[in-house]
Amino acid sequence: MKGTHSHIRNQAQLDNLIDDLRNQPIGEFGYLVKIETGKATTAQRNSMYLYFRQLAQILNDAGLDMVAVLNDAEIPWSEHTVKSEIWGKVMKAITDKTSTTQLDRDEVSKIYEVVNRHLASTFGVMLSFPNRFGE
Numbered sequence: 848m849k850g851t852h853s854h855i856r857n858q859a860q861l862d863n864l865i866d867d868l869r870n871q872p873i874g875e876f877g878y879l880v881k882i883e884t885g886k887a888t889t890a891q892r893n894s895m896y897l898y899f900r901q902l903a904q905i906l907n908d909a910g911l912d913m914v915a916v917l918n919d920a921e922i923p924w925s926e927h928t929v930k931s932e933i934w935g936k937v938m939k940a941i942t943d944k945t946s947t948t949q950l951d952r953d954e955v956s957k958i959y960e961v962v963n964r965h966l967a968s969t970f971g972v973m974l975s976f977p978n979r980f981g982e
Contacts, residue, residue, distance in 0.1 A: 887950040890979040895947055895955065897977040899929040902966075911970055937961050 855861045868878065887895075903924035906916065914921045917932055930947070938944060941961065942954050950958075959976045966972045 884951045884953055887947070887952050887955050891950075891952060891955050892947060894977040894979065895934070896926060896930075898959070898974065899926040899934065901977070902933070902972075902974050903929045905972055905974055906966075906970075909970065909972055911972065916970065933962055933966075934958060937965075 853860070853864050855864060903926055906912075906924045906929075912921050912923055913928065913932065922928070934947075935945070938947070938950070938954075938958050941958055942950065944950060944954075956976075963973060963976075966974075
């Protein structure tokens with residue numbers, strides 16, 4: 848397949864690409880447009896793990912051990928159990944992926960929104976997703 852690839856990083860670049868496409872004839876076979884987002888950034892992965900640690904502490908402080916949240920053995924939360932038992936299960940259901948290293952940038956936000964909404968509505972536990980400064 849012949850063609851060009853464009854890496855769009857901002858609105859101006861997107862606008863320029865659209866203008867360029869408008870100025871070219873469509874041709875017999877048209878255009879194939881493929882939109883890909885990059886993988887989750889290092890900052891996003893670091894924020895996920897900070898979120899896991901912070902959520903584990905909040906759930907433990909609220910007296911919500913794993914049996915209360917997941918009907919499992921009475922053990923306190925840890926970064927690992929938040930990742931595997933909460934984040935991992937939602938991640939698999941939404942993306943069919945089994946590793947946080949496979950996530951695209953937009954998928955991190957989608958998973959967080961589902962987890963946060965569920966914990967808030969079910970247990971009254973909410974935690975903002977950490978930003979790149981760890982806040």
